[in-house]
Amino acid sequence: EAGVAQSPRYKIIEKRQSVAFWCNPISGHATLYWYQQILGQGPKLLIQFQNNGVVDDSQLPKDRFSAERLKGVDSTLKIQPAKLEDSAVYLCASSSGPGLERYNEQFFGPGTRLTVL
């Protein structure tokens, strides 16, 4: 079974530039998550999709971050314009469904490491 795919793996940009990350979840997984992991901290949920609808974006800085999941499969996360404090690893995860039941394990991709200069 193929895992969660993310690209690019690394990205370096100047502040005020824009950047986009792509995620391809495990086939058939209805729930998709984007996390931000700042150095020295645990991952923080930015947004959660159920199919192509948003169920939680309470911690997404909506003035600069946006995300979409067209057709309920792939997803993109965009930052525009980027700030220095956006330097982090952005992790995508997917699960077969929402909730924390035993069968809904979240599988994580390798992440995209963003450096904002």
Added chain:
Amino acid sequence: AQSVTQPDIHITVSEGASLELRCNYSYGATPYLFWYVQSPGQGLQLLLKYFSGDTLVQGIKGFEAEFKRSQSSFNLRKPSVHWSDAAEYFCAVGRATDSWGKFQFGAGTQVVVTP
């Protein structure tokens, strides 16, 4: 307020020695508890999880964890570490009643294994 605390930022252990990583939580409801491992350049991998029942949980790679409700703890242990166990370990806590499956991660513990 809900919180997850991993008191040890960094632990160094000799290969073959035992390892214990601490996790304390503050949650207002029945918690679901998880331990994840993150190797360099890799995504997070689930080691084990606790939902209910037996408070001693067995996971992959020889890890186990014990849930102690009275101490609000979910400590991770391994009797004999291998060099490949060098990684960062995250404890995570979720609310059993949360239908959307959101959970909160601790800040992580970096484990270094020496020969």
